[in-house]
Amino acid sequence: MRTQVAIIGGGPAGLLLSHLLHLQGIDSVVLESRDRGYVERRQRAGMLEQGTTDVLRESGAGERLDREGLVHHGLELRFGGAGHRIPLTDLTGRTVTVYAQTEIVKDLVARRLADGGDVRFETEAVGVDASAPSVAFRDRAGRTGTLECDYIAACDGFHGVGRPAVPGLRTFSREYPFAWLGILADVPPSTEELIYAGHERGFALHSLRSPQVSRLYLQVPPDEDIAAWPDARIWEELAARFATGDGWKLQEGPITDKSITPMRSFVAEPMRHDRLFLAGDAAHIVPPTGAKGLNLAVSDVIVLARALTERYATGSDTLLDAYSSTCLRRVWRAEHFSYWMTTLLHVDPAADDFALRLQRSHLDYVVSSEAAKTTLAENYTGLPIG
Template identity: 50%
Template structure:
């Protein structure tokens, strides 16, 4: 099999890139290890920046997003007693974020694949990248017990942190930057109305909490817990009780309790791999970087990678522009590092770290007080939260 671009991974990054390339007449194929049902079963984030929404609009695949997404003009920081509202629309000239589940965005991209001529092969095993340093790379995989080969000009690695794409870059070429955090997020999803029409990030003496939502009738809540905690030790009632304490009295008064439909504990890390291009291989999304979810940047960073990658590959095939591909890594990493900084700083501000003492806590209090009283501080937070330009 021959194509121009072989995309590894059919999550939102891989599917979004595939649709952007096909819309411009660039041949591509997407390979995915899991089944479509498994991909859609992943519970992920749901706060979309303008870059992500704009790409869906560009493809004409934003119908459900516009009908069902929840535009947000702001969000809240809480310190256990008060809510500090960050009015992102007023502070950024009318910009918004949209709450729309990553699962739903993936479904939109998946459902349009056949109609748009995007070939996606699910259930592939033993995906291996070959000759990525040269101009004629190829990918081998096993499907239904038979080995297959895809010859291409470029490979796009959109296969996540544990996928094979990043591993195809020699250790002598790549550099990893990593920070693992000493806690995880215990999340609960329930079919209950949210306690607030905007997100609340809370810093309480008992720990962090987040009140979020997927719709007007489905809520997503998180608390941070030590990595040694077991899910079975956290029945629903215990989680609701802890949320009511950490989110503060104003939010607690509006919490509607209900049975969980999903619970999980996710570890947190900051991770960057550089460069994001090696030869004919371009890395996008979690294959190249991970952010703690505090800043709602994971999916949106993947979307900005895809924006730069699509721009580079379309330029190469349609305008014979070799420079665009050469500049891909620098462009993508410039935005990645800024988003990593914001996610890291917000994580430090809103969580209690085991090694922190009275001084570090006093600094958090002072920072929250400053944010509450400073338009400049709120503007900086709003600009980063709504998404830096691409």
């Protein structure tokens, strides 16, 4: 087997890269270890930056996004029993959109298959050669083979085979002393815009998946047992952390899913070795507070698609050679923003009274300063790609 670009991973990054390359006449094969149903049901974040929605629309993959996506023009920071709106669009001219990652994957799978794309589910990449570029794989029947190519894009997540194939890799990481307990509930959202709540008992986030489904999160210890959180306790704790002095009420409903997610930051440098390129979670992880994970993966593959297009069109390696440094500038900015949002709103169990007073002072400054609100809004809606 041979193709121009071998793509490991059939999540949104790998599928979008394959789609963007197809639009430029560049062949690719996507190898995905899981079956199609699993990939299309895998729950992940769904807050899209302006740049992410723009590329989906411009590439012809945004029809259902435009029909079903929920556009947000602001968000609320809530603390001290009061809410403070950050008017994202007024400050930046940009928006964010709620559209579940599962739906993006469904849209991209449908587009690739309709366009005759080669997406191989239940086909696991088991080895990578970055110099004589090829990917060794094993299919659902246990048969092995080799996919030869010009370039390899490892969009295969934190535990994939791509990153270990990069020699001399330098990694940076931080573990946070808390985690998120997340729920999906069959209840209309209690708010039209996201609420990021800082409370003495811990952080809480009110998000949504659709006009009928709410997505909510609670800060919990990293070793928390989910069995310790029956539905009634979850709703009681959420109500306490979102409580305001104006009588705002949290709507409750049946909880359909519960999970606990650890919080960490991770970056691997460089994001390229020879003809192997890392993208998305293969190269970086961010805490979910800033809603950057999916958007960073999308920006990586946009940069890579542009570079590969230039290479095949002109023979120039200029953009390919700059891939890692170009992506890492945006990665580190997003890492800092996610860290900043996380430490601004969560309660560190080791914090003393002095640290807690500094945190409250910082929150007061953010919601009272036009410059600080603009900084938050610029980073939240997404900085330029590339």
